[in-house]
Amino acid sequence: MEKLNVNENCIGCGMCVAIDQEHFEIVDGLSKATNSDNLDSKDLENAIASCPVAAIEKTEEN
Ligand code: SF4
Structure with missing residues (x-):
């Protein structure tokens, strides 16, 4: 199962x-x-693409 995570690179820009x-x-x-x-949503895709430090990850979890 995929899990959404924000990693330690986040600078809190709010985007x-x-x-x-x-x-x-x-x-x-x-x-x-x-x-x-709903990890396939367009808004999530846009949020991941817009993060200036690439802090948003989808990870596979069992
Ligand atoms: S867009 Fe990236 S850096 Fe900005 S708040 Fe979200 S995760 Fe943090």
């Missing part, structure tokens, strides 16, 4: 949250992935 409220929120100044549903 992903502005684009995709379904998957991200800012917690203590940094982005946090709030759920791993």
